[in-house]
Amino acid sequence: MDSNLNVLLIDSDENSRSVIKAYLSQVDSDGEGIGIAAEFSDFDAGFELASKSGRCVVIVDISENPERVINDIKNLKSQNKEAFVVVLSNRASADVIIKTMRAGAKEFVSKPVIKTEFLEIFRELLKDINSKEEKDSCKIISTFSNKGGIGKTSVAxxxxxxxxxxxxxxxxxxxxxxxxxxVATFLDMTPPFAMDYIADNIGSLDNEELLKTMTRYKNTTLYVIADPLNIDKSQDITAEQIRNILTALKKTFSYIVIDIGTNIDSKTITALDMSDLILLIAIVNLPAIRSTQRCMELFDRLGYGADKIKLVLNRYMENEDIKTSDIEEVVKQKVYWKIPNNYLIMMSAINKGVPVNEINPDSNVAVNYKEFASKVSDYLITQKLNKSYNREVRI
Ligand SMILES: Nc1ncnc2c1ncn2[C@@H]1O[C@H](COP(=O)(O)OP(=O)(O)OP(=O)(O)O)[C@@H](O)[C@H]1O
Ligand SMILES: [Mg+2]
Structure with missing residues (x-):
């Protein structure tokens, strides 16, 4: 056990604290166990110390006042990035789990705490914390369609x-x-470096240098890699370089969004393979639906499961001739999300080189994109939880 790692326990229920302490004493396989550095029934005092404790594990019960404690976790994570939070709760609804993970908690354990589950989760957590490798928590989302002009770039x-x-x-x-x-045009950028430069130099760029070659969108946390300025350069980029770039980006970024386009070649298949989520974009007309069906057959051959591919209808209008249920039957896939048709706002955004929320944040498409981002992020959290512990968290 790492002697520099303090464990803080915050739980107003004394019995519950005793149970956790007993379990912690059995975490180490060499029988040493883990001692608690401090325990609190008072949440303010507990979070106060956690914020100043550097590298530490904070085990906190959120059952009594989830909203407040979730907020405390958010604040703690902004003050102390090295605090790893394990949440205990007697309410394990998908909503509560997602909110705690979003706030920055590392693990969620349902109460009453089952010893084997707690030990397994805690041992994995310690392995992660002690591992020299950076934990891969980045998620890759791709937009794809084998038809042009459907809205892949707008969505990405x-x-x-x-x-x-x-x-x-x-x-x-x-x-x-x-x-x-x-992409660069949609965000009115003239990037000094593009994909060709980054591909050529990926072997020698460290994380910080890689970030500097990317173009930051205004004052946000969004960084862009644009296509090469010179078309000829695109031929020289290899699938291996794409893999290396994505692997390197995963160390720095929480999300990577890739506008894959329509082309299927070794580079795009590499990106699709590495994606956690592929948004297959379609619109409601017969030719588009037919090609979406063909895409699904291709994805099937590539071995992508239903958890990886989500069907998105763009430019959706109520009372379309073709019903959603008909599309689902043809494509053999449920519609995951619908983006409303709003040509004026979308065109105005593209022509001004800004996202739709800068044209009108209250417009139906801007509101829809906000909700879409939240749904995608929640989905990726549940995908991770389900994979890690075979838990059923559905949204
Ligand atoms: N929700 C929407 N409502 C109305 N029009 C839209 C919507 N989303 C995108 N469009 C329009 O569809 C057109 C194509 O969009 P976009 O360039 O994003 O598609 P694409 O699939 O990336 O195209 P390409 O295959 O050429 O790369 C644009 O003119 C855009 O304004
Ligand atoms: Mg495009």
Whole structure:
């Protein structure tokens, strides 16, 4: 056990604290156990010390006042990045779990705490904390369609902007339309470095240098890699370079959003393979639905499961001739999200080179993109929880 790691326990119930202390004494396989550095029934005092404790584990019960304690966790994480928070709660609803993970908690344990589950979670947590490798908590989201002009770039750009705004964490937006991408135009940027330079130099750039080659969108946490200025350069970029770039970005960013485009080649397949979530964009007309169906067949051959691919209908209008249920039957996939049709706002955003929320944050598309980002982020949290512990958290 790392002797520099303090464990703080905050729980108003004395019995519950005793149970946790007893379990902690059995965490180490060599029988040493883990002692508690401090325990609190008073939440203010507990969080106060945690904020000044440097590298520490904070075990906190949120059952009594979840909203307040979730807020305390958020504040703690902003003051002490090295505080790893384990939440205990007698209410394990998807809503509470997602809110605590969003606030920055590392683990969620349902009460009454089951010894084997607690020990397993705590041992994994210690492994993560002690590991020299940086924990991979970055999520890759791609927008794809094998038809042009469907809205892939609009979705990638607006979703990335909203994810950055919502999470305040670093988000990378990558244009993989290597010949004539639009991302830089959509955000009115003239990047000094583009994908070709980064691909050529990825082997020698450290994380900080890599960040400096990317173009920051205004004063936000969104950083962009645009397509090469010179079309010829795109030919020289290899699938391996794309893999290396994404692997490097995962160390710094919380989300990577990739505008994959329509092309299927070794580079785009590499990006699709590495994606946690592929947003398959379609619109409600027969040719688009047919090609979406073909995309699904391709994804099936590539071995992508239903948890990885989500169908998004763009430019959606109520009372369409083709019903959503018909589309779902043809494509054999539930519709995950619908983005309303609003040509005026979308065109105005593209022509001004800004996201839709800067044209009119109250417009139906801007509100929709905000909700979409929140749904995607929640989904990725539940995907992680389900994978880690085979827990069923559904939203
Ligand atoms: N929600 C929406 N409502 C109305 N029009 C939209 C919407 N989203 C996108 N569009 C319009 O669709 C057009 C294509 O959008 P976009 O460039 O994002 O698609 P794309 O799939 O990336 O195209 P390409 O295949 O050329 O890269 C744009 O003119 C845009 O204004
Ligand atoms: Mg595009």
């Amino acid at each position: 750009v607006n979703l990335a902007v909203e994810l950055a705004q919502m999470s305040k964490e670093k988000v990378a937006l990558i244009d993989l339309n290597l010949q004539l991408g639009d």
